[in-house]
Amino acid sequence: MRPEEVLERLKTQRIETPSWGYGNSGTRFKTFPAPGAARNVWEKIEDAAEVHRLTGIAPSIALHIPWDRTEDWERLKRFAEERGLRIGAINPNLFQEEEYKLGSLAHPDRKVRDKAVAHVLECIEIMRATGSRDLSLWLADGTNYAGQDHLRARKHRLREALERVYAALPAHGRLLLEYKFFEPGFYFTDLSDWGTAYAHCLGLGERAQVLVDLGHHAQATNIEAIVAFLLDEGRLGGFHFNARRYADDDLIVGTTNPFELFCIYTELVQAEEDPDPEVRRTAQEVAYMIDQSHNIEPKLEAMLYSVLNCQEAYAKALLVDYVALHQAQAQGAVLEAHRILMEGFRADVRPLLREFREGLGLPVDPIQAHRNSGYLQRVSAERGTASAGGGFPS
Ligand code: PSV
Ligand code: MN
Ligand code: MN
Numbered sequence: 001m002r003p004e005e006v007l008e009r010l011k012t013q014r015i016e017t018p019s020w021g022y023g024n025s026g027t028r029f030k031t032f033p034a035p036g037a038a039r040n041v042w043e044k045i046e047d048a049a050e051v052h053r054l055t056g057i058a059p060s061i062a063l064h065i066p067w068d069r070t071e072d073w074e075r076l077k078r079f080a081e082e083r084g085l086r087i088g089a090i091n092p093n094l095f096q097e098e099e100y101k102l103g104s105l106a107h108p109d110r111k112v113r114d115k116a117v118a119h120v121l122e123c124i125e126i127m128r129a130t131g132s133r134d135l136s137l138w139l140a141d142g143t144n145y146a147g148q149d150h151l152r153a154r155k156h157r158l159r160e161a162l163e164r165v166y167a168a169l170p171a172h173g174r175l176l177l178e179y180k181f182f183e184p185g186f187y188f189t190d191l192s193d194w195g196t197a198y199a200h201c202l203g204l205g206e207r208a209q210v211l212v213d214l215g216h217h218a219q220a221t222n223i224e225a226i227v228a229f230l231l232d233e234g235r236l237g238g239f240h241f242n243a244r245r246y247a248d249d250d251l252i253v254g255t256t257n258p259f260e261l262f263c264i265y266t267e268l269v270q271a272e273e274d275p276d277p278e279v280r281r282t283a284q285e286v287a288y289m290i291d292q293s294h295n296i297e298p299k300l301e302a303m304l305y306s307v308l309n310c311q312e313a314y315a316k317a318l319l320v321d322y323v324a325l326h327q328a329q330a331q332g333a334v335l336e337a338h339r340i341l342m343e344g345f346r347a348d349v350r351p352l353l354r355e356f357r358e359g360l361g362l363p364v365d366p367i368q369a370h371r372n373s374g375y376l377q378r379v380s381a382e383r384g385t386a387s388a389g390g391g392f393p394s
Contacts (some may be wrong), residue, residue, distance in 0.1 A: 026295030036380035062086035142185015206294025238287030254309025265317035320344035
């Protein structure tokens with residue numbers, strides 16, 4: 001693709017940032033409090049707006065219920081809109097209540113399953129008020145011991161609960177089903193891989209789609225192949241971008257995994273240009289979201305860095321000569337095909353991205369602009385340093 005076309009395509013890119021990335025969050029060992037970290041959903045929206053102001057491509061924020069609370073969701077929506085933001089995916093929390101010891105939607109006791117479904121239905125009401133399209137569901141459901149529960153019974157309970165959730169979605173709402181290969185159940189996980197999530201989505205209906213979190217795979221899993229398959233089947237709903245060395249590390253996307261991120265984007269670019277309109281439509285509707293937990297790094301810089309890494313990966317993927325690539329593939333020219341792909345990865349897109357930002361009146365170096373802006377000093381003075389103790393934010 002020519003550089004002018006790349007610049008046009010870059011204008012269409014969108015990355016959603018997560019509210020939980022702006023508050024104090026960390027590991028289960030310790031959360032280090034950060035001066036100026038957002039203390040509530042209003043401050044998280046202010047921070048997300050700052051990331052969007054500096055990058056121009058992060059116009060929405062995902063919420064996590066009940067970590068994010070308000071009595072007035074309409075007001076929150078307006079508050080976001082006044083700052084150029086939209087409320088994005090709503091994430092129910094089905095893992096922090098005492099009752100969920102044996103699971104939530106797959107729990108053996110119907111009363112607990114009903115409680116979990118009721119919470120998700122409450123989140124669907126919030127979606128209506130905030131105008132959110134996506135309900136993003138990750139379950140901590142699983143077991144620790146062989147024989148602890150009946151695996152097929154759990155599958156049936158989960159499906160039944162998901163059917164109740166799916167039936168309650170707003171007309172154009174989507175259910176994004178997230179899988180993770182282990183944790184907190186170490187013997188068995190109810191939604192452990194993309195195939196399980198995909199099978200449930202097929203059983204539910206078209207608006208149930210799979211969410212791919214980069215941290216939720218075993219080492220050496222080929223995530224771009226999963227992405228390609230789901231795109232082709234019309235079931236790739238969205239991403240949770242992050243980086244992992246071991247498992248669900250939730251580090252800044254593109255730090256340890258820039259090549260993985262690039263390869264994922266090459267699949268998306270090819271799908272955006274596919275002759276099949278269904279594949280193109282699936283690619284256009286993918287929700288690109290970040291799911292990171294910043295503990296030792298400055299939170300806004302971490303988020304800026306993540307968004308910019310996605311932008312860089314997309315720009316590189318756009319530069320690949322796919323016509324030549326497909327020709328080489330058809331000829332079985334193994335290393336020529338590889339070389340053509342690598343031309344994109346090796347391209348230095350920094351001058352192009354500077355041009356892109358200049359063209360839109362954005363700072364050419366958003367991280368430096370943030371450091372110079374005085375934003376962190378101002379919010380640190382206003383918000384102070386909130387105490388933080390445990391792993392997950394409360
Ligand atoms: C837990 O693994 C997790 O990191 C999932 O990725 C969710 O998306 C996220 O927490 C927020 O609930
Ligand atoms: Mn996730
Ligand atoms: Mn995770």
